[in-house]
Amino acid sequence: MAFPVDLRRCRLLGLAGTAFLALGGETAGALPVQDLLAPASARAALGLVGVYFGVVLLIAAWVLLGRLVRGPQPPTPRALLLVLAVWAAPLLLAPPLFSRDVYSYLAQGAMADAHMDVYAHGPDRLGGPLADQVAPMWQHTGAPYGPAFLAVASALAGLTRGQLPAGLLGMRLLALLGVALMAAALPRLARHSGADPAAALWLGALNPLVLLHLVAGAHNDALMLGLLGLGLVAARGRRPALGAVLVTLAALVKAPAGLGLLAVLVLQVRSGRRPLPATLTTAGASALTTVAATAVAGTGYGWIGALTTPVSPQNWALTSLAGRATGALLEHLHSGLAPLAVPAWHLLGLAATAVAVALIWLRLRLRPEYALGLSLLTVAVFGPAIRPWYVLWGLFLIAAGAPETSVRHRVAALAGVLALAVLPSGGPAGPGQLVLAVSGGVLGVVVLWQAHQSAQVHVQAPAPGRTA
DSSP: OOOOOHHHHHHHHHHHHHHHHHHHHHHHHHHHHGGOOTTTTTTHHHHHHHHHHHHHHHHHHHHHHHHHHSSOOOHHHHHHHHHHHHHGGGGGGGGGOEEEEEEEHHHHHHHHTOOOTTTTTTTGGGHHHHHHHHHSSGOOOOOOOOOOHHHHHHHHHHTTTTOOHHHHHHHHHHHHHHHHHHHHHHHHHHHHHHHHHHEEEEEEESHHHHIIIISSOOOOOHHHHHHHHHHHHHHHOOHHHHHHHHHHHHHTGGGGGHHHHHHHHHHHHHHHHHHHHHHHHHHHHHHHHHHHHHHHOOOTTTHHHHHOOOTTTTTTOOOHHHHHHHHHHHHHHTTGGGGGHHHHHHHHHHHHHHHHHHHHHHHHHTTHHHHHHHHHHHHHHHOOOOOOGHHHHHHHHHHHOOOOOOHHHHEEEEHHTTOOOOOOOOOOHHHHHHHHHHHHHHHHHHHHHHHHHHHHHHHSSTTTSSSS
């Protein structure tokens, strides 16, 4: 007999998962340097087990919620938004999880507030408590973010006066705003694309990667995706200039969103506008927005050069892995070409991305949201750097526009796997930490299995006074 599923159980199970995440993060998260514990300490070990226990509970709640969404009486989008709020609530005051990027945001915002060139210098130029929190490998690296985000980060730095707890809360609230914009845009985009709004919300806003990395990790990708979604809604609503403005602001948070201008242009042409006026409208609105945002931020145009900011040498992107393997082989053969292997593979990845994106738009130009989602996923997969939350660039729009159920199942499975891919500290995993993480996940599976068995026994048991 099937495990009984209802919305209340899903809501409570996911709440338990994020509660364990928040509690475990108190000792195993991406804590300020003065609060970091030795990975081998008992408290850090217990926290790591608790985090992965919570991740497994959250994934299970999301999968069960998906069964409801695909069932005969799916929950309404409003009910799903309430689930999202409940699941996110324990993470509001939790420490940063799965990444230390939020400390870079704060340091770069303080630099912009102090009128330092964030594109020419790394946080080491700022110095002080905020810069101390930034991972060593990024201490001397300029900001890879656009002026729209840096303007917001600068304003937050001025408001919080460099106080770390207030700054972390501010960045988390900014990420929550981005997730709220994503959740507001998804049902509208799904209706325009002929998709189920509830299914779009389940895949695009309630999936574990959103909660783990956009909310708990406070990544600025949330703001990028929220603005991108609103821009596409505006373009769908026959307001192309506003759509171009919002999409450009998204790109001025993180550059990949700039591909959304293709969707704005295609939507105009589909609505009956001629290509030349549509192109001029889109390009003009985008150019004016870029100039205005750069002037307000006061950072200059160094962000264009910052698009080539180097990535971690140990990044596990496909092209980086292939480049390191090729380089090792060439070194074994005593070839002087070994240092060129990684850059060559990165160039091949960019070329493959350009070709794939062109083919996607030629084939799917009548489904601009879906084409954009696949394009952004291609950029993430074949780019020189990848992190689990980069997959959300494409997943968000695939959720809104994918016509085939099989595509949704594949990206859902990918999200579930990637939810387990990063330690809550954001650092590299040692053998001992891997054992603890696996132990926490296995514990979660055992608890869920026992609950499943108990529920089956309860359902199959005969009522008092009656025979089975």
